[in-house]
Amino acid sequence: xxxYFSLTEHxxxxxxxxxxxxxxxxxxxxxxxxxxxxGQLNLPSAKEEYELQSYFEAMSHKNYSAxxxxxxxxxxxxxxxxxxxxxxxxxxxxxxxTAYTPYQAEISQGTLQAIFEFQSMVANLLGVGVANASMxxxxxxxxxxxxxxxxxxxxxxxxxISQGVHPEYIKTIQSYIDPNQCEIHYLPLNQEGxxxxxxxxxxxxxxxxxxxxxxxxxxxxxxxxxxxxQHNILTIACFTEALAFxxxxxxGELGAxxxxxxxxxxxNPLSFGGPYVGLMGADDKYVRQLPGRLAGQTVDAxxxxxxxxxxxxxxxxxxxxxxxSNICTNHSLCALRAAIYMGTxxxxxxxxxALNNHEKAExxxxxxxxxxxxxxxxxxxxxxxxxxxxxxxxxKQWQEAFENNNIASGVxxxxxxxxxxxxxxxxxxxxxxxxxLKHYIKVAKEVLK
Amino acid sequence: MSENTHNExxxxxxxxxxxxxxxxLLEKSIVHDTSLENKKVQSKNVTSIPEQYIRSSIEDxxxxxxxxxxxxxxxxxKLNFSIDEGxxxxxxxxxxxxxxxxxxAANLPGFxxxxxxxxxxxxxxxxxxxxxxQESLTxxxxxxxxxxxxxxxxxxxxxxxxxxxxxxxxxxxTHKDTVLVPDSAHGTNPASxxxxxxxVREIKTGTKGYIEYAQVEEAMGDDVAAIMTTVPNTLGIxxxxxxxxxxxxxDNGALVYGDGANLNALVGKASFGAMGVDVxxxxxxxxxxxxxxxxxxxxxxxxxxxxxxxxxPSPFVNKNDQGEYHLDYSTPYSVGQYRAFxxxxxxxxxxxxxxxxxxxxxxxxxxxxxxxxxxxIRKALEPYFHLPYETDTLHEVVFSxxxxxxxxxxxxxxxAKRLMDYGYHPPTVYFPLIVEGAxxxxxxxxxxxxxxxxxxxxxxxxxxxxENEAQTVKSAPHKTGIKRxxxxxxxxxxVLTWSKKD
Numbered sequence: 043x044x045x046y047f048s049l050t051e052h053x054x055x056x057x058x059x060x061x062x063x064x065x066x067x068x069x070x071x072x073x074x075x076x077x078x079x080x081g082q083l084n085l086p087s088a089k090e091e092y093e094l095q096s097y098f099e100a101m102s103h104k105n106y107s108a109x110x111x112x113x114x115x116x117x118x119x120x121x122x123x124x125x126x127x128x129x130x131x132x133x134x135x136x137x138x139x140t141a142y143t144p145y146q147a148e149i150s151q152g153t154l155q156a157i158f159e160f161q162s163m164v165a166n167l168l169g170v171g172v173a174n175a176s177m178x179x180x181x182x183x184x185x186x187x188x189x190x191x192x193x194x195x196x197x198x199x200x201x202x203i204s205q206g207v208h209p210e211y212i213k214t215i216q217s218y219i220d221p222n223q224c225e226i227h228y229l230p231l232n233q234e235g236x237x238x239x240x241x242x243x244x245x246x247x248x249x250x251x252x253x254x255x256x257x258x259x260x261x262x263x264x265x266x267x268x269x270x271x272q273h274n275i276l277t278i279a280c281f282t283e284a285l286a287f288x289x290x291x292x293x294g295e296l297g298a299x300x301x302x303x304x305x306x307x308x309x310n311p312l313s314f315g316g317p318y319v320g321l322m323g324a325d326d327k328y329v330r331q332l333p334g335r336l337a338g339q340t341v342d343a344x345x346x347x348x349x350x351x352x353x354x355x356x357x358x359x360x361x362x363x364x365x366x367s368n369i370c371t372n373h374s375l376c377a378l379r380a381a382i383y384m385g386t387x388x389x390x391x392x393x394x395x396a397l398n399n400h401e402k403a404e405x406x407x408x409x410x411x412x413x414x415x416x417x418x419x420x421x422x423x424x425x426x427x428x429x430x431x432x433x434x435x436x437x438k439q440w441q442e443a444f445e446n447n448n449i450a451s452g453v454x455x456x457x458x459x460x461x462x463x464x465x466x467x468x469x470x471x472x473x474x475x476x477x478x479l480k481h482y483i484k485v486a487k488e489v490l491k
Numbered sequence: 492m493s494e495n496t497h498n499e500x501x502x503x504x505x506x507x508x509x510x511x512x513x514x515x516l517l518e519k520s521i522v523h524d525t526s527l528e529n530k531k532v533q534s535k536n537v538t539s540i541p542e543q544y545i546r547s548s549i550e551d552x553x554x555x556x557x558x559x560x561x562x563x564x565x566x567x568x569k570l571n572f573s574i575d576e577g578x579x580x581x582x583x584x585x586x587x588x589x590x591x592x593x594x595x596a597a598n599l600p601g602f603x604x605x606x607x608x609x610x611x612x613x614x615x616x617x618x619x620x621x622x623x624x625q626e627s628l629t630x631x632x633x634x635x636x637x638x639x640x641x642x643x644x645x646x647x648x649x650x651x652x653x654x655x656x657x658x659x660x661x662x663x664x665t666h667k668d669t670v671l672v673p674d675s676a677h678g679t680n681p682a683s684x685x686x687x688x689x690x691v692r693e694i695k696t697g698t699k700g701y702i703e704y705a706q707v708e709e710a711m712g713d714d715v716a717a718i719m720t721t722v723p724n725t726l727g728i729x730x731x732x733x734x735x736x737x738x739x740x741x742d743n744g745a746l747v748y749g750d751g752a753n754l755n756a757l758v759g760k761a762s763f764g765a766m767g768v769d770v771x772x773x774x775x776x777x778x779x780x781x782x783x784x785x786x787x788x789x790x791x792x793x794x795x796x797x798x799x800x801x802x803x804p805s806p807f808v809n810k811n812d813q814g815e816y817h818l819d820y821s822t823p824y825s826v827g828q829y830r831a832f833x834x835x836x837x838x839x840x841x842x843x844x845x846x847x848x849x850x851x852x853x854x855x856x857x858x859x860x861x862x863x864x865x866x867x868i869r870k871a872l873e874p875y876f877h878l879p880y881e882t883d884t885l886h887e888v889v890f891s892x893x894x895x896x897x898x899x900x901x902x903x904x905x906x907a908k909r910l911m912d913y914g915y916h917p918p919t920v921y922f923p924l925i926v927e928g929a930x931x932x933x934x935x936x937x938x939x940x941x942x943x944x945x946x947x948x949x950x951x952x953x954x955x956x957x958e959n960e961a962q963t964v965k966s967a968p969h970k971t972g973i974k975r976x977x978x979x980x981x982x983x984x985x986v987l988t989w990s991k992k993d
Contacts, residue, residue, distance in 0.1 A: 044871075045855075046588055046590060046848065046936075046937060047856065047860055047936060048937060048938060048939030048942070049860055049940060050940075051865070053939070053940035054863065054889040056940070057863055057864075057867045057940060058863070059866065060867060060870060061863075061866055061870055066859040066862075066863060067887075069859065069862045069863060069866060070862070070883070070885075072728070072729040072731065072882070072883040073729055073757075073760075073761055074731070074734060076765055077732060077733075077734065077761045077762060077766050077834060078759065078760060078761055078765075079633065079759070079760065079762050080762075082851050083630055083631065083759060083851040083854060083855075084630040084851070085627055085631075085847075085850055085851040085854065086631060086847060086850055086851070086852050087851065087852060088847075088848065088849055088850030088851075088852050089848060089850065091592055091848075093594070094592055094596070094844055094847060094848060095595075096846060097847070098596040098599065098833040098840070099599060099601075099980035101601075101616040101619060101620055102596075102599040102600070102601025102602050102616055103601055103616065104615045104616030104619065105601040105602070105605050105609075105613065105614045105615070105616040105617050106573070106612035106613050106615055107605050107606065107609040107610070108601045108602075108603075108604040108605045109602045112613075114606055114609070116606040116608050116609060118608055119831055119832075120606055120607050120608070120832070121832075122604075122606065126557070128557055128560060130598075131561075131656060132560070132561065132565070132568075134594065135564075135565070135568045136573050136574075136575030137568035137569065137571040137573045137575070137576070138568055138571065138573070138784065138785060139573075139589065139594070139782040139783075139784055139785075140573040140574040140575045140586070140589050140782055140783065140785070141571045141572065141573040141583055141783065141785040142574075142579065142584055142586055142783050142785070142786075142916070143584075143783070143785065143786040144571075144785060144786065146572075146907070146908075146911070146916065146917055147973075147976045147978075148911060148968050148971040148974070148976065149570075149571070149572035149911055149916065149971055150570075150571055150572065150784075150785070151510075151567075151570035151571070151572055152567040152568050152569065152570035152571035152784070153785035153971060155513065155515070155567055155570070156564070156785075157785075158515070158987075158988075158989070159515050159517065159891055159989065161515075161987055161988050162515070162517055162551075162600075162990075163552065163553070163986040164988040166549060166550055166551050166552055166988075167549060167552070171988075172987050172988060173987075173988070175786070178642035178643060178646060178788075178830055179642060179830045180831060181828075181829075181830045181831040181832055181865040182642065182646070182829060182830045194808065208831065210828060210831040210832070211828055211831060213828040214827075214828050214829055214830060214831070216827060217653070217804075217826060217827030217828055217829050218649075218686075220687070220688045221711050222688065223688070226808045228721050230708055234541070238542065244778065249637060258721070260540060260544055264543065264544075264651040282526065287546065287549070288549070289540075290540070290546055291543070291544050291545065291546045291765045292546065292549075292743070296544075310605060311603040311837075312603065312604055312605060312606050312607070313602065313603050313605075313836050313837045314599075314602065314605045314606075314607050314614065314617045314832070314833070314836040315831065315832025315833050315834070315836055316642065316788075316830075316832055316833070316834055316835040316836050316837065316838075317606030317642070317787075317790075317835040317836075317837055317838060318831075321987075327786045327986070329985065332677075334539065335786065336985070336987055337986050338975045338981040338982075338986055338987050339981070339987075339989075340976050340978065340980045340981035340985040340986070341972035341976070341980065342973045342975060342976045342977065343975050343976075343977070344638070345976050346510075346512055346928070346973055346974070347512055348512075348976050349976075350971050350976045350978050350981045352978065352982050352985060352987075353982055353985060355640075355982070357678075358645075358678040358679050358681075358682035359678040359684075359922075360678070360882075361678075362678045362681040362682060362691075363681035363682060363684065363685040363691050364685070364887070365515075365678070365682040367641075367682070367686070368645050368648065368679050368682035368683045368685075368686050369646075370643075370644075370645045370678070370679050371643050371644075371645065371786055372623030373642075373784075373785050373787045373788040374784050374785040374786050374787045374788075375782070375784030375785060375786075375787065375788060376784075376787075376788055378784075378785070381847065382560065382564060383798075384552070384553070385516050385553045385555065385560050385563070386557055386560050386631035386888075387519070388552065388553050388555065388991065389548065389549045389554050390553040390554060392549065392552070393546075393548070393549065396709050397537070400537065400539070400540075404539050414758075418833070423539055423540045423541060423544070423831060424539075425540075448604070450609060450610070450613075450724070452987055453608045454974055457608070458529075467899055485766070
């Protein structure tokens with residue numbers, strides 16, 4: 043433990059002498075007696091580094107779902123992708139991990155330029171004019187996007203949300219937004235998994251769509267956006283799988299005004315759900331309503347190009363209770379990982395991985411749906427995940443059979459909605475080999491027999 | 492930029508910090524051959540997706556080799572100042588040593604490769620770790636229950652204020668719609684209150700640098716839902732009347748919010764429960780050394796008193812009689828979910844690793860040493876810089892530029908920029924807002940006396956420069972390679988993405 047401190051006993055004594063104090067306790071005389079902890083803190087004893095290592099290693103080994111022999115088809119907002127080692131190697135440089143928010147631009151150009159490049163790549167990937175320096179995650183980014191839409195549409199108070207949006211994202215919106223502030227309506231999905239729009243009118247501020255949505259379905263956001271435009275309603279496109287845009291047309295290009303979602307797939311590990319990185323972009327004209335940090339290009343006193351954090355007049359440290367949002371950070375290191383990942387794969391790499399994901403998932407989907415005893419929950423086209431419904435056996439039987447083969451077969455959809463009993467969301471990425479897929483199909487055939 | 496290691500303590504760096512404008516990756520790729528063999532994709536022939544949704548190509552995206560990526564980001568990293576290189580006396584933001592073992596722990600395959608929806612029996616280690624951290628934070632704060640859910644301090648704040656609002660709603664006290672916020676508070680405090688639909692009534696900080704009981708009593712009314720306090724506050728001063736203020740709140744059915752930004756001044760020493768706090772958020776990166784990463788990720792767990800334990804965000808981790816851990820969503824009046832999944836798990840691993848390195852025996856040393864270091868700087872610089880509040884301070888100290896500004900027309904920003912020439916990151920500037928020209932310094936527990944001595948000598952040297960060669964300070968920085976950047980231009984004509992035409 044002492045290795046984290048740099049003061050020697052001699053230093054301490056000298057410093058206390060300088061201050062005219064006889065002990066460290068005397069530094070805390072401004073505290074009333076009743077606020078001190080009484081007795082020993084209820085914590086374990088200090089551990090040496092070798093003890094920490096064996097302790098944490100042992101704890102991590104209790105998570106057997108991380109073992110190599112364990113194959114996971116779990117997705118639903120968190121995806122297992124291969125991460126090139128260069129992402130770890132570069133992002134773990136101390137100059138990046140132990141730097142502070144780049145408020146002092148002259149000695150933070152590395153972080154600032156990395157953010158600027160991240161913004162540029164995200165804007166291009168999502169097909170929008172401007173993207174911010176990142177948000178906490180996809181869910182909170184979506185909640186902020188709805189708040190942003192309500193700010194832009196001051197006189198409108200209805201929010202329409204596709205039921206194809208991730209259920210945890212919907213819960214996040216419900217927690218963020220004051221029920222007095224707006225009325226939320228949910229759009230049911232049809233057989234394809236597309237949201238059914240009601241008659242639109244001028245009381246609606248925005249429509250939130252999923253692209254691809256929680257069930258993996260590619261919602262027709264172009265058609266939705268077109269209808270919305272006729273009533274000046276904003277279209278918010280929300281995604282959980284950023285790699286989809288290596289294959290799918292960008293949501294911004296298809297008419298979405300605000301695009302938000304989860305960027306974990308871009309070089310960030312699963313890490314049991316966090317930290318992830320929320321991506322957020324919009325049409326240029328909404329830049330001053332965009333929450334979160336922005337890095338911008340400028341010049342120094344000699345005309346050399348450089349970068350600074352900018353447009354901070356929207357932020358809490360200036361506007362306090364009138365701020366655009368209370369967010370005062372980004373997930374900078376996760377954004378850096380995403381930038382390095384995108385740079386490493388490049389345009390062609392992202393396109394090829396996206397295609398690979400789709401082809402593998404499509405193969406699995408086609409093979410499975412030929413089996414008797416299950417069917418697709420939604421018929422619409424999908425990217426790398428899809429939902430099935432079991433008709434002849436229970437999901438419990440199915441999952442047990444797969445677990446016996448060391449396979450997590452998918453996410454039980456009843457977890458989010460009891461109406462989806464016996465339904466499973468299956469995700470498939472480039473990490474699964476052809477043999478893995480064949481094994482999956484074999485187990486499915488056996489259990490359905 | 493490395494810390495000056497020469498014997499002459501305040502010598503300007505020998506050499507100009509090298510700076511060369513690095514073209515963006517996107518610029519680099521347009522001159523690049525995009526048909527590199529290993530990046531070729533067969534022409535897309537996807538029939539499973541309607542054609543109008545198939546992308547032809549991603550415009551303006553990088554296409555460079557891995558080697559070029561390595562060079563690009565290595566060169567970018569060299570343009571950053573980091574705690575691993577030199578002293579960072581950034582008050583209220585807390586830049587301390589980030590032990591390398593923490594990163595190792597968070598990157599164990601058993602932690603980094605697990606899916607949040609994996610069956611609970613397959614992720615018992617992760618759940619156990621979260622449970623242990625919840626317990627640790629509960630004991631450290633002296634409160635009753637904890638949720639690790641919030642993604643950052645500001646989100647923890649939002650969750651905390653939501654809990655307060657819901658508590659009053661549940662108790663049919665909806666007229667309680669106002670939060671008392673001191674004028675020294677972080678900007679996120681009023682912003683969070685506003686986001687919860689609450690009004691903000693400002694409390695003036697007393698002449699001694701803390702909120703005086705009489706002021707609060709005067710501002711108190713039946714409409715008050717809570718007071719938001721930071722202990723110690725943003726001047727580094729302990730809120731001397733906090734126990735009495737909490738009692739006043741509770742006697743009137745109001746609650747006490749504690750901004751835990753400065754917990755590192757009191758960790759292992761003082762109990763927030765004993766102060767009467769009902770809910771506080773803890774910035775794990777400040778007190779428990781998770782890396783700042785150039786702006787995040789952080790983690791902002793909330794800990795609460797008995798009054799609010801039924802309002803925690805969901806889920807948190809619980810243990811059953813068989814010793815199995817599970818995610819608990821059963822909180823009766825939960826304020827809900829504020830993100831997907833359960834928290835910034837990777838940060839939680841690091842925080843627990845830090846806490847366990849100290850254990851119950853040594854945790855209080857974090858606060859003792861940080862307070863010792865801060866007071867040492869304070870004592871040494873008092874003759875040279877104006878100290879607006881004379882009250883005892885804990886882990887940080889706030890000076891102002893009053894002496895230098897009035898006499899020599901040199902302001903805080905100039906002093907900050909000049910520090911860069913000597914190889915230091917500047918302190919926090921112009922915060923808290925109640926101190927004009929504030930210079931807020933926080934050395935943390937991890938720095939050596941030698942580093943502090945050198946920094947002190949440098950600050951004194953700059954104070955002398957203000958007297959003798961003010962222009963040198965006003966035109967700083969000189970050694971950073973890049974000069975002061977034009978922020979006005981950046982805001983007036985925002986260039987936020989790279990495009991070919993520029």
